[in-house]
Amino acid sequence: MLSQEQSEKTVFSNDVVGGLRQRAWVEINLGALAHNVRQLKGLLAAKTALMAVVKADAYGHGAVTVARTALSAGANWLGVATIPEGIELRQAGIDAPILILGATHTPEQLKAIAHWQLQPTLCDPKQALVFSETLAATTGGNLPVHVKLDTGMSRLGPLWEQATEFVQLVHSLPHLQIASIYSHLATAENPDRRIMQQQQQRFETAIAQVQAASMSLPLLHLANSAATLTSPDLHYDLVRVGLAMYGLYPAAHLSSSVQLKPVLQVKARITQVKTIPPNTGVSYGHHFVSDRELRLAVVGIGYADGVPRNLSNRMEALICGRRIPQIGAITMDQLMLDVTAIPDVAVGEVVTLLGQEGKEQITADDWAAVLKTISWEILCGFKHRLPRVAVNREQGAGSRE
Missing domain, CATH: 3.20.20.10 (Alanine racemase)
Structure with a gap:
């Protein structure tokens, strides 16, 4: 019989050398x-x-x-x-x-x-x-x-x-x-x-x-x-x-029957910040071309982690409680954000892709609506290379870790 620690180590772990939250992770409340x-x-x-x-x-x-x-x-x-x-x-x-x-x-x-x-x-x-x-x-x-x-x-x-x-x-x-x-x-x-x-x-x-x-x-x-x-x-x-x-409702009309709280949040860190000039293509295929000078943040998470590629140029993320647009094609391990609105954003900043920061919230239902699918599929899509980090708290304001 495996011990509790052995049975959970492939999914839930505490931070180890280097820190499991260096790149991207899933928080389970x-x-x-x-x-x-x-x-x-x-x-x-x-x-x-x-x-x-x-x-x-x-x-x-x-x-x-x-x-x-x-x-x-x-x-x-x-x-x-x-x-x-x-x-x-x-x-x-x-x-x-x-x-x-x-x-x-x-x-x-x-x-x-x-x-x-x-x-x-x-x-x-x-x-x-x-x-x-x-x-x-x-x-x-x-x-x-x-x-x-x-x-x-x-x-x-x-x-x-x-x-x-x-x-x-x-x-x-x-x-x-x-x-x-x-x-x-x-x-x-x-x-x-x-x-x-x-x-x-x-x-x-x-x-x-x-x-x-x-x-x-x-x-x-x-x-x-x-x-x-x-x-x-x-x-x-x-x-x-x-x-x-x-913590998700099967349909909007059922949301009044009971108060549920989303359990899962998906987070990642910014790995590089740079300024790009106008008319600069971003990511594979240059499906996004900047129309002005903008600050671009590279985030260490991609479609191999479970962020659907079809969300490219169609999703937002949260930084310090603010909605920030994703730009360019989502790649296997990384995606890009337009962080011009947050001039002091830095490498190591935590980005919330799904979850709540302050008064802002992005849910699996939001992604599902864009992709014309169901929230069940979104939740089941996050791969095991994203460590699951157990937390026990109320959803609250975002912080800069």
């Missing part, structure tokens, strides 16, 4: 994370548990540290997408129940699941048969499994009309113990609730049919972040919260 979990728990009935979704390295925030913080703040379950993600948490000493939300199929995968005491999603009869037979031939023990139904996502699980047949099969197989029945909503963030309501009705119809077949009901869950923020009617026994836990 554990105080904000705990606040968000408590706020979300406050929306739930006492009987309803909260699953912290920490797949994709906790949306780029660092799975082990996020999982520990979320559990300490009141989360009951953890959700991952893959077996290795679950193993990482177990190796870190985390013993909370872990649901694998993705599909697993082979005997080898099942053996790993059983060994690490993870809980798989069942989505088709063949998978259930393989799992039962493998357990019979190996451990002989019972394994908690979670039955997934397709109520309109058209992804994993049998169609909802086949729920009773599938649940009866799983129930009849030795060594499989149904821990929950669940489904996933396709349009929960949409103000138009018609499709979500249709999915919920399908889910409840399927559950009623299962119950009518004289089978006792396990845990039921349907809600993602958006549904958790929408209505208690969608909460059932468990909610699965990802984006909201990280």
Whole structure:
């Protein structure tokens, strides 16, 4: 078993020789994370548990540290997408129940699941048969499994009309113990609730049919972040919260339901400052040409770190609480800013690319709007060569470090 220090050293570290914050880094505000979990728990009935979704390295925030913080703040379950993600948490000493939300199929995968005491999603009869037979031939023990139904996502699980047949099969197989029945909503963030309501009705119809077949009901869950923020009617026994836990709203109209604080900030340092004359091209392709003399700052972060190249000439950064335009093509390891408005800016100055300084804030939603994508993709894009630095503070005024 890895120690806490060993399990986190590739993601979270304290400053070492030379300083991890010399170039660029991601700050993870554990105080904000705990606040968000408590706020979300406050929306739930006492009987309803909260699953912290920490797949994709906790949306780029660092799975082990996020999982520990979320559990300490009141989360009951953890959700991952893959077996290795679950193993990482177990190796870190985390013993909370872990649901694998993705599909697993082979005997080898099942053996790993059983060994690490993870809980798989069942989505088709063949998978259930393989799992039962493998357990019979190996451990002989019972394994908690979670039955997934397709109520309109058209992804994993049998169609909802086949729920009773599938649940009866799983129930009849030795060594499989149904821990929950669940489904996933396709349009929960949409103000138009018609499709979500249709999915919920399908889910409840399927559950009623299962119950009518004289089978006792396990845990039921349907809600993602958006549904958790929408209505208690969608909460059932468990909610699965990802984006909201990280302090972002799945849609603007849901922002009044609870006060969330962004957990992640992306920062980098200025590595050179220079003055360039009018009619000077900046960066590859000279897609930006200065129309006047300006002060240019080179910043040590680029698209290899997760700053999308398509934001070139379309984004801003914060220095001492002021918005500063980015200019020229974003390169693999560096980008340029027009810092003419801050004449005393110097090498080593901290630049906030995502986060808050004073009254100004730039969020993953801002980048997503420019790129016509979603904030989930932005958060998951920051690479591991950016050290994750854990902090525990309220967002406040920026400082010149």
